[in-house]
Amino acid sequence: MTALFSIRDLHLSFPDRGNKPLFGPAPRIEVLKGLTLDIPEGRITGIVGESGSGKSTFGRVLVRLLDPDSGQVLFDGKDIATLDEEAILPLRRDLQMIFQDPMSSLNPRHRVWRLIAQPLKRYGRGGTKAQATEALARVGLPAAFADRYPHQLSGGQRQRVGIARAIALEPRFILADEIVSGLDVSSQAQVLMLLKQLAEEMGLTVAFISHDLSVIRHLCDNVVVLNHGEIVDAGPVAEVFENPQSEVTRKLLSAIPLPEMDDDWFND
Amino acid sequence: MADVTASPRSRAGQGLNLRLWLPLTWIVILICAAVFAPLVAPQDPLMQDLMMERLPPFFMDGSEPGFWLGTDSLGRDVLSRMIYGARIALFVSVIAATTTCLFGSALGLLAGYYGGWWDRVISRLVDIWMAFPPVLFAVLLVAVMGTGLTSVIAAIALIDWTRFARVIRAETMVQARMDYVDSARIGGARRLATLVTEILPNVLPTIIALLMLEMGIAIIVEAILSFVNLSISSDDPTWGSMIAEGRGAIHFAWWVLLFPLIALFFSVLSFSTLGEGLKKRFDPVLQ
Numbered sequence: 001m002t003a004l005f006s007i008r009d010l011h012l013s014f015p016d017r018g019n020k021p022l023f024g025p026a027p028r029i030e031v032l033k034g035l036t037l038d039i040p041e042g043r044i045t046g047i048v049g050e051s052g053s054g055k056s057t058f059g060r061v062l063v064r065l066l067d068p069d070s071g072q073v074l075f076d077g078k079d080i081a082t083l084d085e086e087a088i089l090p091l092r093r094d095l096q097m098i099f100q101d102p103m104s105s106l107n108p109r110h111r112v113w114r115l116i117a118q119p120l121k122r123y124g125r126g127g128t129k130a131q132a133t134e135a136l137a138r139v140g141l142p143a144a145f146a147d148r149y150p151h152q153l154s155g156g157q158r159q160r161v162g163i164a165r166a167i168a169l170e171p172r173f174i175l176a177d178e179i180v181s182g183l184d185v186s187s188q189a190q191v192l193m194l195l196k197q198l199a200e201e202m203g204l205t206v207a208f209i210s211h212d213l214s215v216i217r218h219l220c221d222n223v224v225v226l227n228h229g230e231i232v233d234a235g236p237v238a239e240v241f242e243n244p245q246s247e248v249t250r251k252l253l254s255a256i257p258l259p260e261m262d263d264d265w266f267n268d
Numbered sequence: 269m270a271d272v273t274a275s276p277r278s279r280a281g282q283g284l285n286l287r288l289w290l291p292l293t294w295i296v297i298l299i300c301a302a303v304f305a306p307l308v309a310p311q312d313p314l315m316q317d318l319m320m321e322r323l324p325p326f327f328m329d330g331s332e333p334g335f336w337l338g339t340d341s342l343g344r345d346v347l348s349r350m351i352y353g354a355r356i357a358l359f360v361s362v363i364a365a366t367t368t369c370l371f372g373s374a375l376g377l378l379a380g381y382y383g384g385w386w387d388r389v390i391s392r393l394v395d396i397w398m399a400f401p402p403v404l405f406a407v408l409l410v411a412v413m414g415t416g417l418t419s420v421i422a423a424i425a426l427i428d429w430t431r432f433a434r435v436i437r438a439e440t441m442v443q444a445r446m447d448y449v450d451s452a453r454i455g456g457a458r459r460l461a462t463l464v465t466e467i468l469p470n471v472l473p474t475i476i477a478l479l480m481l482e483m484g485i486a487i488i489v490e491a492i493l494s495f496v497n498l499s500i501s502s503d504d505p506t507w508g509s510m511i512a513e514g515r516g517a518i519h520f521a522w523w524v525l526l527f528p529l530i531a532l533f534f535s536v537l538s539f540s541t542l543g544e545g546l547k548k549r550f551d552p553v554l555q
Contacts, residue, residue: 060450063454065450065453065454085458085459089456089458092453092454092456093456095454096454097450097451097454099447099450099451100447101447104446104447104448105446105447105448105450105451106448106451107448107451107452107466107469107470108448108470109469109470110469118452118455118457118465119454119455119456122455122456122457122461123456165451165455
């Protein structure tokens with residue numbers, strides 16, 4: 001199995017403006033402390049961790065919305081960590097992202113079809129309403145939705161539009177950043193099943209960021225557990241769940257509600 | 269899948285419509301008066317007749333037909349002068365407010381979106397600019413450039429661009445942090461394209477509201493400058509100069525001052541209310 005992404009000793013820090021001294025630069029907070037991992041091609045890799053573990057920051061480095069301080073991000077053998085804005089642009093078509101909050105990630109001023117067609121147009125792959133309608137059909141939304149504004153859709157429908165927008169470009173990689181955390185339980189299941197099905201159909205590589213291990217278990221092939229910007233556990237999902245290497249993973253695992261019910265519960 | 273249809277207009281929506289239509293009606297009347305001034309004005313606004321001086325308005329004893337709102341101390345018809353005054357008021361408000369808006373909003377968008385040096389330079393410039401007393405600044409400017417409409421418009425634009433720059437900068441900063449901006453970059457948009465096609469449409473309602481407010485302010489500034497005789501020549505009828513002339517005769521010919529003042533009041537109020545109304549009307553989320 002080849003690795004689509006090879007990340008080597010990735011460091012990233014933010015300036016801590018709250019503690020900036022009167023003179024001189026602000027101290028920096030280290031968010032990613034030397035990550036090294038591979039993301040295998042054609043698989044769904046879960047990235048788990050508690051709030052503040054750096055999982056979203058790491059995801060945004062993968063699609064180069066954030067610039068790392070040092071280290072390599074090899075995408076298909078090419079280091080994208082140091083590419084400038086112009087150089088990254090043609091590669092971005094292969095690096096798509098589905099956002100946590102579809103309300104704020106879909107521009108409220110644009111109609112659904114335009115939200116989907118605009119990136120196609122920018123990458124020179126058409127950008128017609130028909131293409132947008134086709135993408136909507138693939139995520140199970142009727143063509144009539146093309147003329148709606150995002151606020152006229154429900155949360156689950158909006159997130160489907162977010163998925164349609166990402167897959168319309170036929171990328172190789174999709175970053176899904178907590179994409180179901182804002183949805184109700186039944187929409188969550190539908191959106192996750194849709195993502196899994198599309199990933200299989202299109203042979204997509206997906207990085208799925210979540211804080212919920214029960215979702216990771218159903219969806220992902222591999223899992224990486226982050227804690228305070230460091231990898232504390234990594235490997236195929238079954239292995240990590242059977243034999244967690246760190247206290248953090250065990251704690252996250254214990255937070256999963258049990259799927260089986262104890263039969264004796266009624267008889268007591 | 270549930271079908272989502274537009275919800276029926278709520279009560280708040282109807283109140284909103286009234287707030288939109290009332291000011292719009294006044295502004296349309298104003299525009300008609302300005303455009304068709306020679307047709308609708310009952311008298312020549314410049315014609316003096318000392319036999320007809322200080323005639324009262326139509327509802328008082330001693331009024332003359334044809335001089336509906338009375339005459340001033342030179343026997344000029346107040347209504348006709350107000351109608352011609354609307355021409356100058358509207359011309360100044362549209363040209364000055366648009367110029368101010370374009371200049372100030374562009375700087376605000378750049379400062380708010382690009383941050384860094386753009387923001388530092390533009391924000392400091394705004395700070396320095398706002399330290400000048402505006403009226404003094406305008407008077408000084410008109411004194412240097414000479415009186416006339418061009419000077420008035422330039423004075424308004426040079427004083428008030430900071431209002432747009434400040435507000436639009438703050439609004440742009442809020443919008444620039446939204447996920448749809450990152451989403452556009454993921455979708456292949458360059459920085460400038462993101463600003464124009466993604467952020468600008470979301471800031472536009474605020475720009476329109478400010479533009480309308482600025483039109484009202486421009487009318488006031490023009491009136492102030494007319495009042496102190498720094499606008500156009502005092503022969504030409506402007507609301508400000510009418511108020512200035514009426515001031516001396518307020519005890520025995522109050523109509524010379526009051527009617528232009530009412531027109532000024534309603535115009536400024538209409539523009540700012542219309543701005544708020546339009547802002548809500550064009551927001552697809554609030555609608």
